[in-house]
Amino acid sequence: SQSPAHAAYLAPPVLASAADVEAESLQHDDLVVLVLATYTGGGAPERCEQFRADLCDIATDFRYGGAFLARQTTFVLGLGDVAYAANYNRFAKDTCDWLRSLGARRVSERLASEKKAQPLVV
Numbered sequence: 775s776q777s778p779a780h781a782a783y784l785a786p787p788v789l790a791s792a793a794d795v796e797a798e799s800l801q802h803d804d805l806v807v808l809v810l811a812t813y814t815g816g817g818a819p820e821r822c823e824q825f826r827a828d829l830c831d832i833a834t835d836f837r838y839g840g841a842f843l844a845r846q847t848t849f850v851l852g853l854g855d856v857a858y859a860a861n862y863n864r865f866a867k868d869t870c871d872w873l874r875s876l877g878a879r880r881v882s883e884r885l886a887s888e889k890k891a892q893p894l895v896v
Contacts, residue, residue, distance in 0.1 A: 793821035797828035805847050806878070810869060812854040816861030826865060833872035844877035 792808065800806055813819050818826035832838050850873070852866025874880070 791821065792818070792825040795825055797825055797832055800829075800846060800878075801843055803846060805849075805881075806873075807849045807851075808866075808869060809851045809853065810866045812852065812858065812861065812863050812865040814858075816858065816864030818865045822865075826869070829869065829872050833875045838876060840875065840877050842876040843873060846873075846878045847881055848873050848878045849881040 788803075792810065810822070811819055817823065832842065848870075850866050850870050852863035854863040854866075856862050858864070870880075
């Protein structure tokens with residue numbers, strides 16, 4: 775249990791779609807939890823493509839460097855289907871790599887959830 779004084783310093787949680795988040799703004803959050811689906815070809819869902827592209831750009835831009843997200847703790851859960859083979863959870867894997875290259879700490883290893891491709895019985 776947290777003391778009232780400690781709780782006063784915690785920012786309220788914010789739930790947002792990656793489609794509505796600017797990748798650069800991640801530096802302002804202490805804890806970032808990402809639940810990411812991978813679509814055909816290993817890409818991000820269309821609505822999240824800008825977030826993916828921006829995070830990739832930041833991670834590969836020398837001006838940001840390896841300490842850009844050093845204050846952030848992250849957790850990534852990838853959603854996908856093993857039918858994508860080599861691209862299974864590619865968006866989540868890439869995101870983990872980019873976050874790590876920017877200095878973010880991980881709560882744990884990336885977790886992956888798999889859609890079981892089974893026929894629907896009615």
